[in-house]
Amino acid sequence: MHVAVVFPDTKVEFDGIGDHSKRLARELVALGHAVTFVGRGASESPVAGARYVDGWPSGAVRDLAGVVRAIEEIRPDIVLLQYQPFAYGRRGFSPALPWLGRRIGRVCPGASFVVFMHETYVGHTSPATAVMAAYQAVQVKLLARSADLVLVNCALGMRRLRHHSRRIESVPVPSNIDRVSASRRTARLELGLDARARIMVLFGRVDATRVRLLRATLLRASGMDGTELVYIGKDRANVAALVDPLPLPAHLYIGADDRTVSLAMTAADLALAPFADGATGRRGSLAAHLEHGVTTLSTVAAGTDDFLKDIALSGGLCLVAPDADEVADAAETLLGDPQRRARGEESLAALAGELPSWRRTAEAVLHARPGGTEEGARPRASRRVAGVRSSGEG
Structure with missing residues:
Protein backbone atom coordinates (compact mmCIF):
# COMPACT_ATOMS: atom_id res chain seq x y z
CA MET A 1 0.00 0.00 0.00
CA HIS A 2 1.25 3.50 -0.85
CA VAL A 3 0.20 6.29 1.54
CA ALA A 4 0.68 10.00 0.82
CA VAL A 5 0.84 12.06 4.03
CA VAL A 6 -0.17 15.67 3.33
CA PHE A 7 0.71 18.43 5.79
CA PRO A 8 2.48 21.72 5.03
CA ASP A 9 4.71 21.70 8.13
CA THR A 10 5.75 18.05 8.24
CA LYS A 11 9.42 18.97 8.41
CA VAL A 12 9.06 21.38 11.37
CA GLU A 13 10.49 19.60 14.41
CA PHE A 14 8.49 21.43 17.06
CA ASP A 15 5.11 21.04 15.39
CA GLY A 16 2.96 18.43 17.13
CA ILE A 17 1.12 17.34 13.98
CA GLY A 18 4.39 17.25 12.08
CA ASP A 19 5.72 14.89 14.75
CA HIS A 20 2.52 12.82 14.53
CA SER A 21 3.02 12.59 10.74
CA LYS A 22 6.57 11.36 11.11
CA ARG A 23 5.83 8.77 13.78
CA LEU A 24 2.85 7.48 11.82
CA ALA A 25 5.00 7.27 8.68
CA ARG A 26 7.68 5.30 10.54
CA GLU A 27 5.05 2.79 11.62
CA LEU A 28 3.66 2.47 8.10
CA VAL A 29 7.16 1.90 6.71
CA ALA A 30 7.84 -0.67 9.43
CA LEU A 31 4.68 -2.49 8.36
CA GLY A 32 6.03 -2.68 4.81
CA HIS A 33 4.04 0.14 3.20
CA ALA A 34 5.35 2.94 0.96
CA VAL A 35 5.04 6.50 2.26
CA THR A 36 5.43 9.84 0.50
CA PHE A 37 5.32 13.10 2.43
CA VAL A 38 3.68 16.00 0.62
CA GLY A 39 4.98 19.05 2.45
CA ARG A 40 5.79 22.67 1.82
CA GLY A 41 9.21 23.79 0.61
CA ALA A 42 12.31 21.93 -0.50
CA SER A 43 13.29 19.24 1.96
CA GLU A 44 14.53 15.72 2.41
CA SER A 45 12.23 13.07 3.81
CA PRO A 46 12.06 13.28 7.62
CA VAL A 47 11.73 9.50 7.81
CA ALA A 48 14.14 6.89 6.47
CA GLY A 49 12.52 4.79 3.76
CA ALA A 50 9.93 7.45 2.84
CA ARG A 51 9.92 10.00 0.01
CA TYR A 52 9.28 13.72 0.17
CA VAL A 53 7.77 15.98 -2.51
CA ASP A 54 6.98 19.70 -2.38
CA GLY A 55 3.24 20.22 -2.64
CA TRP A 56 3.39 23.98 -2.15
CA PRO A 57 5.96 25.26 -4.68
CA SER A 58 4.32 28.69 -4.63
CA GLY A 59 4.87 28.88 -0.88
CA ALA A 60 1.27 30.04 -0.33
CA VAL A 61 -0.38 27.60 2.05
CA ARG A 62 -3.88 28.22 0.63
CA ASP A 63 -2.68 27.30 -2.88
CA LEU A 64 -3.49 23.60 -3.21
CA ALA A 65 -2.73 23.17 -6.92
CA GLY A 66 0.73 21.79 -6.14
CA VAL A 67 -0.76 19.21 -3.78
CA VAL A 68 -3.13 18.01 -6.51
CA ARG A 69 -0.26 17.80 -9.04
CA ALA A 70 1.88 15.87 -6.55
CA ILE A 71 -0.90 13.32 -5.94
CA GLU A 72 -1.46 12.95 -9.68
CA GLU A 73 2.25 12.22 -10.11
CA ILE A 74 2.81 9.79 -7.24
CA ARG A 75 -0.61 8.07 -7.53
CA PRO A 76 -0.92 6.69 -3.99
CA ASP A 77 -3.52 4.23 -2.76
CA ILE A 78 -4.38 6.43 0.22
CA VAL A 79 -4.13 10.21 0.63
CA LEU A 80 -3.98 11.18 4.31
CA LEU A 81 -4.64 14.86 4.97
CA GLN A 82 -3.41 15.92 8.42
CA TYR A 83 -5.89 18.64 9.36
CA GLN A 84 -5.66 21.54 11.74
CA PRO A 85 -7.50 24.64 10.52
CA PHE A 86 -4.72 27.17 11.03
CA ALA A 87 -2.24 25.06 9.05
CA TYR A 88 -4.00 25.81 5.76
CA GLY A 89 -4.78 29.49 5.92
CA ARG A 90 -4.51 32.66 7.98
CA ARG A 91 -7.05 32.57 10.81
CA GLY A 92 -8.05 29.14 9.58
CA PHE A 93 -9.64 30.46 6.40
CA SER A 94 -9.05 28.15 3.43
CA PRO A 95 -12.05 28.16 1.12
CA ALA A 96 -10.48 25.76 -1.40
CA LEU A 97 -9.65 23.06 1.14
CA PRO A 98 -13.14 21.47 1.37
CA TRP A 99 -12.93 20.63 -2.33
CA LEU A 100 -9.45 19.05 -2.18
CA GLY A 101 -10.86 15.53 -1.97
CA ARG A 102 -12.88 16.00 -5.15
CA ARG A 103 -9.89 17.45 -7.00
CA ILE A 104 -7.76 14.49 -5.91
CA GLY A 105 -10.53 12.10 -6.99
CA ARG A 106 -10.45 13.56 -10.51
CA VAL A 107 -6.67 13.20 -11.00
CA CYS A 108 -6.23 9.96 -9.00
CA PRO A 109 -9.61 8.20 -9.02
CA GLY A 110 -8.34 5.04 -7.34
CA ALA A 111 -7.10 6.77 -4.20
CA SER A 112 -8.94 6.74 -0.89
CA PHE A 113 -9.13 10.17 0.77
CA VAL A 114 -8.63 10.12 4.55
CA VAL A 115 -8.73 13.19 6.79
CA PHE A 116 -7.24 13.07 10.28
CA MET A 117 -8.97 15.87 12.18
CA HIS A 118 -6.47 16.82 14.86
CA GLU A 119 -8.61 19.87 15.59
CA THR A 120 -11.94 20.87 14.11
CA TYR A 121 -12.71 24.55 14.77
CA VAL A 122 -12.14 27.12 17.49
CA GLY A 123 -14.50 27.58 20.40
CA HIS A 124 -16.60 30.72 20.97
CA THR A 125 -14.57 32.78 23.42
CA SER A 126 -14.91 36.24 21.83
CA PRO A 127 -16.61 37.95 18.88
CA ALA A 128 -13.50 37.31 16.77
CA THR A 129 -13.41 33.59 17.56
CA ALA A 130 -17.16 33.34 16.97
CA VAL A 131 -16.61 34.56 13.42
CA MET A 132 -13.68 32.17 12.94
CA ALA A 133 -15.70 29.28 14.35
CA ALA A 134 -18.52 29.98 11.89
CA TYR A 135 -16.46 29.65 8.73
CA GLN A 136 -14.11 26.99 10.12
CA ALA A 137 -17.10 24.81 11.05
CA VAL A 138 -18.50 25.04 7.53
CA GLN A 139 -15.11 24.19 6.03
CA VAL A 140 -14.44 21.21 8.27
CA LYS A 141 -17.91 19.71 7.81
CA LEU A 142 -17.66 19.99 4.02
CA LEU A 143 -14.20 18.45 4.16
CA ALA A 144 -15.48 15.59 6.32
CA ARG A 145 -18.32 14.88 3.90
CA SER A 146 -15.85 14.57 1.02
CA ALA A 147 -13.64 12.02 2.79
CA ASP A 148 -13.80 8.26 2.45
CA LEU A 149 -12.75 8.04 6.11
CA VAL A 150 -12.51 10.64 8.87
CA LEU A 151 -10.25 10.05 11.87
CA VAL A 152 -10.65 12.08 15.06
CA ASN A 153 -8.60 11.91 18.25
CA CYS A 154 -11.17 12.74 20.92
CA ALA A 155 -14.84 12.71 21.86
CA LEU A 156 -15.30 16.35 20.86
CA GLY A 157 -14.21 15.64 17.29
CA MET A 158 -16.53 12.64 17.13
CA ARG A 159 -19.45 14.67 18.47
CA ARG A 160 -18.90 17.51 15.99
CA LEU A 161 -18.38 15.39 12.88
CA ARG A 162 -20.14 12.05 13.26
CA HIS A 163 -23.22 13.31 11.40
CA HIS A 164 -21.12 14.82 8.61
CA SER A 165 -19.00 11.76 7.77
CA ARG A 166 -19.64 8.61 5.80
CA ARG A 167 -17.17 6.71 7.98
CA ILE A 168 -15.53 8.00 11.13
CA GLU A 169 -13.22 6.48 13.73
CA SER A 170 -11.81 7.80 16.97
CA VAL A 171 -8.06 7.19 17.22
CA PRO A 172 -6.48 8.85 20.28
CA VAL A 173 -2.99 10.30 19.98
CA PRO A 174 -0.35 7.83 21.23
CA SER A 175 2.70 8.73 23.29
CA ASN A 176 5.19 10.83 21.36
CA ILE A 177 8.08 9.73 23.58
CA ASP A 178 9.72 6.33 23.10
CA ARG A 179 10.04 4.60 26.46
CA VAL A 180 13.59 3.90 27.63
CA SER A 181 14.15 0.56 29.33
CA ALA A 182 15.24 1.64 32.81
CA SER A 183 14.11 1.27 36.41
CA LEU A 351 -2.76 -2.28 30.30
CA ALA A 352 0.57 -2.49 28.45
CA GLY A 353 -0.12 -2.94 24.75
CA GLU A 354 -3.71 -1.77 25.05
CA LEU A 355 -3.15 1.98 25.29
CA PRO A 356 -3.29 4.11 22.11
CA SER A 357 -0.40 3.14 19.87
CA TRP A 358 1.17 4.01 16.54
CA ARG A 359 0.33 0.52 15.27
CA ARG A 360 -3.38 1.14 15.88
CA THR A 361 -3.09 4.57 14.29
CA ALA A 362 -1.45 3.12 11.18
CA GLU A 363 -4.04 0.36 10.94
CA ALA A 364 -6.84 2.92 11.19
CA VAL A 365 -5.40 4.78 8.18
CA LEU A 366 -4.98 1.56 6.22
CA HIS A 367 -8.57 0.65 7.05
CA ALA A 368 -9.60 3.23 4.44
CA ARG A 369 -9.15 0.46 1.86
CA PRO A 370 -10.46 -3.11 2.10
CA GLY A 371 -7.60 -5.43 2.98
CA GLY A 372 -5.37 -2.50 3.92
CA THR A 373 -4.44 -3.86 7.34
CA GLU A 374 -2.27 -6.91 7.78
CA GLU A 375 -5.25 -9.16 8.43
CA GLY A 376 -7.32 -7.64 5.63
CA ALA A 377 -9.90 -6.34 8.10
CA ARG A 378 -10.64 -3.33 10.27
CA PRO A 379 -8.16 -2.66 13.10
CA ARG A 380 -9.08 -4.50 16.25
CA ALA A 381 -9.35 -3.10 19.75
CA SER A 382 -9.21 -5.95 22.25
CA ARG A 383 -10.58 -3.75 25.02
CA ARG A 384 -12.38 -0.42 25.28
CA VAL A 385 -9.24 1.15 26.76
CA ALA A 386 -7.58 1.12 23.34
CA GLY A 387 -9.85 3.97 22.36
CA VAL A 388 -10.35 2.98 18.72
CA ARG A 389 -14.01 3.31 17.85
CA SER A 390 -15.97 3.60 14.66
CA SER A 391 -19.31 5.00 13.65
CA GLY A 392 -21.40 5.17 10.54
CA GLU A 393 -23.13 8.26 9.29
CA GLY A 394 -25.81 9.77 11.54
Whole structure:
Protein backbone atom coordinates (compact mmCIF):
# COMPACT_ATOMS: atom_id res chain seq x y z
CA MET A 1 0.00 0.00 0.00
CA HIS A 2 1.25 3.50 -0.85
CA VAL A 3 0.20 6.29 1.54
CA ALA A 4 0.68 10.00 0.82
CA VAL A 5 0.84 12.06 4.03
CA VAL A 6 -0.17 15.67 3.33
CA PHE A 7 0.71 18.43 5.79
CA PRO A 8 2.48 21.72 5.03
CA ASP A 9 4.71 21.70 8.13
CA THR A 10 5.75 18.05 8.24
CA LYS A 11 9.42 18.97 8.41
CA VAL A 12 9.06 21.38 11.37
CA GLU A 13 10.49 19.60 14.41
CA PHE A 14 8.49 21.43 17.06
CA ASP A 15 5.11 21.04 15.39
CA GLY A 16 2.96 18.43 17.13
CA ILE A 17 1.12 17.34 13.98
CA GLY A 18 4.39 17.25 12.08
CA ASP A 19 5.72 14.89 14.75
CA HIS A 20 2.52 12.82 14.53
CA SER A 21 3.02 12.59 10.74
CA LYS A 22 6.57 11.36 11.11
CA ARG A 23 5.83 8.77 13.78
CA LEU A 24 2.85 7.48 11.82
CA ALA A 25 5.00 7.27 8.68
CA ARG A 26 7.68 5.30 10.54
CA GLU A 27 5.05 2.79 11.62
CA LEU A 28 3.66 2.47 8.10
CA VAL A 29 7.16 1.90 6.71
CA ALA A 30 7.84 -0.67 9.43
CA LEU A 31 4.68 -2.49 8.36
CA GLY A 32 6.03 -2.68 4.81
CA HIS A 33 4.04 0.14 3.20
CA ALA A 34 5.35 2.94 0.96
CA VAL A 35 5.04 6.50 2.26
CA THR A 36 5.43 9.84 0.50
CA PHE A 37 5.32 13.10 2.43
CA VAL A 38 3.68 16.00 0.62
CA GLY A 39 4.98 19.05 2.45
CA ARG A 40 5.79 22.67 1.82
CA GLY A 41 9.21 23.79 0.61
CA ALA A 42 12.31 21.93 -0.50
CA SER A 43 13.29 19.24 1.96
CA GLU A 44 14.53 15.72 2.41
CA SER A 45 12.23 13.07 3.81
CA PRO A 46 12.06 13.28 7.62
CA VAL A 47 11.73 9.50 7.81
CA ALA A 48 14.14 6.89 6.47
CA GLY A 49 12.52 4.79 3.76
CA ALA A 50 9.93 7.45 2.84
CA ARG A 51 9.92 10.00 0.01
CA TYR A 52 9.28 13.72 0.17
CA VAL A 53 7.77 15.98 -2.51
CA ASP A 54 6.98 19.70 -2.38
CA GLY A 55 3.24 20.22 -2.64
CA TRP A 56 3.39 23.98 -2.15
CA PRO A 57 5.96 25.26 -4.68
CA SER A 58 4.32 28.69 -4.63
CA GLY A 59 4.87 28.88 -0.88
CA ALA A 60 1.27 30.04 -0.33
CA VAL A 61 -0.38 27.60 2.05
CA ARG A 62 -3.88 28.22 0.63
CA ASP A 63 -2.68 27.30 -2.88
CA LEU A 64 -3.49 23.60 -3.21
CA ALA A 65 -2.73 23.17 -6.92
CA GLY A 66 0.73 21.79 -6.14
CA VAL A 67 -0.76 19.21 -3.78
CA VAL A 68 -3.13 18.01 -6.51
CA ARG A 69 -0.26 17.80 -9.04
CA ALA A 70 1.88 15.87 -6.55
CA ILE A 71 -0.90 13.32 -5.94
CA GLU A 72 -1.46 12.95 -9.68
CA GLU A 73 2.25 12.22 -10.11
CA ILE A 74 2.81 9.79 -7.24
CA ARG A 75 -0.61 8.07 -7.53
CA PRO A 76 -0.92 6.69 -3.99
CA ASP A 77 -3.52 4.23 -2.76
CA ILE A 78 -4.38 6.43 0.22
CA VAL A 79 -4.13 10.21 0.63
CA LEU A 80 -3.98 11.18 4.31
CA LEU A 81 -4.64 14.86 4.97
CA GLN A 82 -3.41 15.92 8.42
CA TYR A 83 -5.89 18.64 9.36
CA GLN A 84 -5.66 21.54 11.74
CA PRO A 85 -7.50 24.64 10.52
CA PHE A 86 -4.72 27.17 11.03
CA ALA A 87 -2.24 25.06 9.05
CA TYR A 88 -4.00 25.81 5.76
CA GLY A 89 -4.78 29.49 5.92
CA ARG A 90 -4.51 32.66 7.98
CA ARG A 91 -7.05 32.57 10.81
CA GLY A 92 -8.05 29.14 9.58
CA PHE A 93 -9.64 30.46 6.40
CA SER A 94 -9.05 28.15 3.43
CA PRO A 95 -12.05 28.16 1.12
CA ALA A 96 -10.48 25.76 -1.40
CA LEU A 97 -9.65 23.06 1.14
CA PRO A 98 -13.14 21.47 1.37
CA TRP A 99 -12.93 20.63 -2.33
CA LEU A 100 -9.45 19.05 -2.18
CA GLY A 101 -10.86 15.53 -1.97
CA ARG A 102 -12.88 16.00 -5.15
CA ARG A 103 -9.89 17.45 -7.00
CA ILE A 104 -7.76 14.49 -5.91
CA GLY A 105 -10.53 12.10 -6.99
CA ARG A 106 -10.45 13.56 -10.51
CA VAL A 107 -6.67 13.20 -11.00
CA CYS A 108 -6.23 9.96 -9.00
CA PRO A 109 -9.61 8.20 -9.02
CA GLY A 110 -8.34 5.04 -7.34
CA ALA A 111 -7.10 6.77 -4.20
CA SER A 112 -8.94 6.74 -0.89
CA PHE A 113 -9.13 10.17 0.77
CA VAL A 114 -8.63 10.12 4.55
CA VAL A 115 -8.73 13.19 6.79
CA PHE A 116 -7.24 13.07 10.28
CA MET A 117 -8.97 15.87 12.18
CA HIS A 118 -6.47 16.82 14.86
CA GLU A 119 -8.61 19.87 15.59
CA THR A 120 -11.94 20.87 14.11
CA TYR A 121 -12.71 24.55 14.77
CA VAL A 122 -12.14 27.12 17.49
CA GLY A 123 -14.50 27.58 20.40
CA HIS A 124 -16.60 30.72 20.97
CA THR A 125 -14.57 32.78 23.42
CA SER A 126 -14.91 36.24 21.83
CA PRO A 127 -16.61 37.95 18.88
CA ALA A 128 -13.50 37.31 16.77
CA THR A 129 -13.41 33.59 17.56
CA ALA A 130 -17.16 33.34 16.97
CA VAL A 131 -16.61 34.56 13.42
CA MET A 132 -13.68 32.17 12.94
CA ALA A 133 -15.70 29.28 14.35
CA ALA A 134 -18.52 29.98 11.89
CA TYR A 135 -16.46 29.65 8.73
CA GLN A 136 -14.11 26.99 10.12
CA ALA A 137 -17.10 24.81 11.05
CA VAL A 138 -18.50 25.04 7.53
CA GLN A 139 -15.11 24.19 6.03
CA VAL A 140 -14.44 21.21 8.27
CA LYS A 141 -17.91 19.71 7.81
CA LEU A 142 -17.66 19.99 4.02
CA LEU A 143 -14.20 18.45 4.16
CA ALA A 144 -15.48 15.59 6.32
CA ARG A 145 -18.32 14.88 3.90
CA SER A 146 -15.85 14.57 1.02
CA ALA A 147 -13.64 12.02 2.79
CA ASP A 148 -13.80 8.26 2.45
CA LEU A 149 -12.75 8.04 6.11
CA VAL A 150 -12.51 10.64 8.87
CA LEU A 151 -10.25 10.05 11.87
CA VAL A 152 -10.65 12.08 15.06
CA ASN A 153 -8.60 11.91 18.25
CA CYS A 154 -11.17 12.74 20.92
CA ALA A 155 -14.84 12.71 21.86
CA LEU A 156 -15.30 16.35 20.86
CA GLY A 157 -14.21 15.64 17.29
CA MET A 158 -16.53 12.64 17.13
CA ARG A 159 -19.45 14.67 18.47
CA ARG A 160 -18.90 17.51 15.99
CA LEU A 161 -18.38 15.39 12.88
CA ARG A 162 -20.14 12.05 13.26
CA HIS A 163 -23.22 13.31 11.40
CA HIS A 164 -21.12 14.82 8.61
CA SER A 165 -19.00 11.76 7.77
CA ARG A 166 -19.64 8.61 5.80
CA ARG A 167 -17.17 6.71 7.98
CA ILE A 168 -15.53 8.00 11.13
CA GLU A 169 -13.22 6.48 13.73
CA SER A 170 -11.81 7.80 16.97
CA VAL A 171 -8.06 7.19 17.22
CA PRO A 172 -6.48 8.85 20.28
CA VAL A 173 -2.99 10.30 19.98
CA PRO A 174 -0.35 7.83 21.23
CA SER A 175 2.70 8.73 23.29
CA ASN A 176 5.19 10.83 21.36
CA ILE A 177 8.08 9.73 23.58
CA ASP A 178 9.72 6.33 23.10
CA ARG A 179 10.04 4.60 26.46
CA VAL A 180 13.59 3.90 27.63
CA SER A 181 14.15 0.56 29.33
CA ALA A 182 15.24 1.64 32.81
CA SER A 183 14.11 1.27 36.41
CA ARG A 184 13.12 4.29 38.51
CA ARG A 185 16.35 3.94 40.47
CA THR A 186 18.48 3.78 37.30
CA ALA A 187 16.67 6.77 35.76
CA ARG A 188 17.27 8.87 38.86
CA LEU A 189 20.90 7.86 39.01
CA GLU A 190 21.46 8.84 35.37
CA LEU A 191 19.72 12.19 35.82
CA GLY A 192 21.36 12.92 39.17
CA LEU A 193 18.05 12.99 41.05
CA ASP A 194 17.63 12.07 44.72
CA ALA A 195 16.82 8.38 45.03
CA ARG A 196 14.74 9.01 48.17
CA ALA A 197 12.69 12.01 46.96
CA ARG A 198 9.03 12.01 45.99
CA ILE A 199 9.23 13.33 42.47
CA MET A 200 6.40 14.98 40.55
CA VAL A 201 6.81 15.30 36.79
CA LEU A 202 5.19 17.98 34.63
CA PHE A 203 5.49 17.65 30.85
CA GLY A 204 4.62 19.92 27.96
CA ARG A 205 3.12 23.35 27.61
CA VAL A 206 2.42 25.38 30.75
CA ASP A 207 0.17 28.24 29.68
CA ALA A 208 -1.85 30.62 31.86
CA THR A 209 -4.67 28.11 32.40
CA ARG A 210 -2.27 25.44 33.63
CA VAL A 211 -0.45 27.93 35.83
CA ARG A 212 -3.75 28.63 37.59
CA LEU A 213 -4.45 24.92 38.03
CA LEU A 214 -0.95 24.11 39.31
CA ARG A 215 -0.16 26.98 41.69
CA ALA A 216 -1.98 25.55 44.73
CA THR A 217 -0.60 22.06 44.06
CA LEU A 218 3.01 23.21 44.02
CA LEU A 219 2.47 25.37 47.09
CA ARG A 220 1.21 22.38 49.07
CA ALA A 221 3.92 20.11 47.71
CA SER A 222 6.56 22.58 48.87
CA GLY A 223 5.41 21.90 52.42
CA MET A 224 5.89 18.14 52.08
CA ASP A 225 9.45 17.19 53.00
CA GLY A 226 11.37 15.34 50.32
CA THR A 227 9.09 16.39 47.44
CA GLU A 228 10.65 17.69 44.22
CA LEU A 229 9.44 18.76 40.78
CA VAL A 230 10.78 17.78 37.38
CA TYR A 231 9.60 19.88 34.43
CA ILE A 232 10.12 18.84 30.80
CA GLY A 233 9.19 21.33 28.11
CA LYS A 234 9.82 24.81 26.79
CA ASP A 235 7.95 27.14 29.14
CA ARG A 236 10.87 27.95 31.40
CA ALA A 237 9.57 31.40 32.38
CA ASN A 238 6.11 30.27 33.47
CA VAL A 239 7.42 27.30 35.43
CA ALA A 240 10.15 29.37 37.05
CA ALA A 241 7.56 31.96 38.09
CA LEU A 242 5.63 29.17 39.80
CA VAL A 243 8.48 27.51 41.67
CA ASP A 244 11.02 30.28 42.35
CA PRO A 245 9.05 31.75 45.28
CA LEU A 246 8.64 28.29 46.85
CA PRO A 247 10.97 26.07 48.89
CA LEU A 248 10.41 23.35 46.32
CA PRO A 249 13.44 21.81 44.60
CA ALA A 250 12.80 21.95 40.87
CA HIS A 251 14.70 20.45 37.95
CA LEU A 252 13.90 22.05 34.59
CA TYR A 253 14.77 20.15 31.41
CA ILE A 254 14.23 22.67 28.63
CA GLY A 255 14.38 21.29 25.08
CA ALA A 256 15.56 17.89 26.31
CA ASP A 257 16.09 14.98 23.93
CA ASP A 258 13.67 12.04 23.91
CA ARG A 259 15.91 9.84 26.06
CA THR A 260 16.13 12.46 28.81
CA VAL A 261 12.37 13.02 28.65
CA SER A 262 11.72 9.30 29.00
CA LEU A 263 14.16 8.98 31.90
CA ALA A 264 12.51 11.92 33.67
CA MET A 265 9.10 10.28 33.36
CA THR A 266 10.46 6.94 34.51
CA ALA A 267 12.05 8.62 37.54
CA ALA A 268 8.74 10.15 38.69
CA ASP A 269 6.36 9.00 41.42
CA LEU A 270 3.46 11.13 40.19
CA ALA A 271 2.68 12.85 36.89
CA LEU A 272 0.82 16.17 36.96
CA ALA A 273 -1.36 16.56 33.85
CA PRO A 274 -4.27 18.90 34.63
CA PHE A 275 -6.04 20.70 31.78
CA ALA A 276 -8.71 23.37 32.01
CA ASP A 277 -10.78 21.59 29.33
CA GLY A 278 -10.13 18.13 30.78
CA ALA A 279 -8.15 15.10 29.72
CA THR A 280 -8.84 14.00 26.14
CA GLY A 281 -7.46 11.66 23.53
CA ARG A 282 -5.69 14.52 21.74
CA ARG A 283 -3.20 15.06 24.59
CA GLY A 284 0.07 13.43 23.58
CA SER A 285 1.70 14.48 26.85
CA LEU A 286 -0.95 12.61 28.84
CA ALA A 287 -0.51 9.56 26.61
CA ALA A 288 3.24 9.68 27.30
CA HIS A 289 2.73 9.61 31.08
CA LEU A 290 0.37 6.63 30.81
CA GLU A 291 2.68 4.78 28.42
CA HIS A 292 5.52 5.25 30.93
CA GLY A 293 3.43 3.68 33.65
CA VAL A 294 3.39 6.71 35.95
CA THR A 295 0.36 7.19 38.18
CA THR A 296 -1.12 10.34 36.68
CA LEU A 297 -3.30 13.14 38.00
CA SER A 298 -5.46 14.89 35.42
CA THR A 299 -8.86 16.52 35.10
CA VAL A 300 -12.28 15.50 33.82
CA ALA A 301 -14.66 17.68 31.82
CA ALA A 302 -17.52 17.27 29.36
CA GLY A 303 -15.15 16.31 26.54
CA THR A 304 -13.14 13.68 28.42
CA ASP A 305 -13.04 10.43 26.45
CA ASP A 306 -14.61 7.27 27.84
CA PHE A 307 -11.40 5.26 27.48
CA LEU A 308 -9.67 7.67 29.88
CA LYS A 309 -12.50 7.28 32.36
CA ASP A 310 -11.99 3.52 32.09
CA ILE A 311 -8.30 3.92 32.91
CA ALA A 312 -9.30 6.05 35.89
CA LEU A 313 -11.61 3.28 37.12
CA SER A 314 -8.72 0.83 36.89
CA GLY A 315 -6.59 3.12 39.09
CA GLY A 316 -3.78 4.28 36.80
CA LEU A 317 -5.29 7.72 36.26
CA CYS A 318 -6.85 10.03 38.84
CA LEU A 319 -9.43 12.42 37.36
CA VAL A 320 -10.77 15.41 39.28
CA ALA A 321 -12.63 18.57 38.34
CA PRO A 322 -10.51 21.29 36.67
CA ASP A 323 -10.42 23.30 39.87
CA ALA A 324 -7.13 24.38 41.46
CA ASP A 325 -8.10 23.31 44.99
CA GLU A 326 -9.40 19.91 43.84
CA VAL A 327 -6.21 19.27 41.89
CA ALA A 328 -4.16 20.27 44.93
CA ASP A 329 -6.21 18.02 47.25
CA ALA A 330 -5.76 15.03 44.95
CA ALA A 331 -2.03 15.66 44.50
CA GLU A 332 -1.51 15.93 48.25
CA THR A 333 -3.38 12.65 48.78
CA LEU A 334 -1.43 10.81 46.10
CA LEU A 335 1.94 12.15 47.22
CA GLY A 336 1.21 10.95 50.74
CA ASP A 337 0.01 7.47 49.71
CA PRO A 338 2.75 5.33 48.14
CA GLN A 339 0.46 2.27 48.14
CA ARG A 340 -2.12 4.12 46.05
CA ARG A 341 0.56 5.18 43.58
CA ALA A 342 1.89 1.62 43.41
CA ARG A 343 -1.58 0.29 42.62
CA GLY A 344 -1.82 2.85 39.83
CA GLU A 345 1.47 1.69 38.37
CA GLU A 346 0.35 -1.93 38.53
CA SER A 347 -2.87 -1.01 36.75
CA LEU A 348 -1.01 0.74 33.93
CA ALA A 349 1.43 -2.17 33.62
CA ALA A 350 -1.56 -4.48 33.16
CA LEU A 351 -2.76 -2.28 30.30
CA ALA A 352 0.57 -2.49 28.45
CA GLY A 353 -0.12 -2.94 24.75
CA GLU A 354 -3.71 -1.77 25.05
CA LEU A 355 -3.15 1.98 25.29
CA PRO A 356 -3.29 4.11 22.11
CA SER A 357 -0.40 3.14 19.87
CA TRP A 358 1.17 4.01 16.54
CA ARG A 359 0.33 0.52 15.27
CA ARG A 360 -3.38 1.14 15.88
CA THR A 361 -3.09 4.57 14.29
CA ALA A 362 -1.45 3.12 11.18
CA GLU A 363 -4.04 0.36 10.94
CA ALA A 364 -6.84 2.92 11.19
CA VAL A 365 -5.40 4.78 8.18
CA LEU A 366 -4.98 1.56 6.22
CA HIS A 367 -8.57 0.65 7.05
CA ALA A 368 -9.60 3.23 4.44
CA ARG A 369 -9.15 0.46 1.86
CA PRO A 370 -10.46 -3.11 2.10
CA GLY A 371 -7.60 -5.43 2.98
CA GLY A 372 -5.37 -2.50 3.92
CA THR A 373 -4.44 -3.86 7.34
CA GLU A 374 -2.27 -6.91 7.78
CA GLU A 375 -5.25 -9.16 8.43
CA GLY A 376 -7.32 -7.64 5.63
CA ALA A 377 -9.90 -6.34 8.10
CA ARG A 378 -10.64 -3.33 10.27
CA PRO A 379 -8.16 -2.66 13.10
CA ARG A 380 -9.08 -4.50 16.25
CA ALA A 381 -9.35 -3.10 19.75
CA SER A 382 -9.21 -5.95 22.25
CA ARG A 383 -10.58 -3.75 25.02
CA ARG A 384 -12.38 -0.42 25.28
CA VAL A 385 -9.24 1.15 26.76
CA ALA A 386 -7.58 1.12 23.34
CA GLY A 387 -9.85 3.97 22.36
CA VAL A 388 -10.35 2.98 18.72
CA ARG A 389 -14.01 3.31 17.85
CA SER A 390 -15.97 3.60 14.66
CA SER A 391 -19.31 5.00 13.65
CA GLY A 392 -21.40 5.17 10.54
CA GLU A 393 -23.13 8.26 9.29
CA GLY A 394 -25.81 9.77 11.54
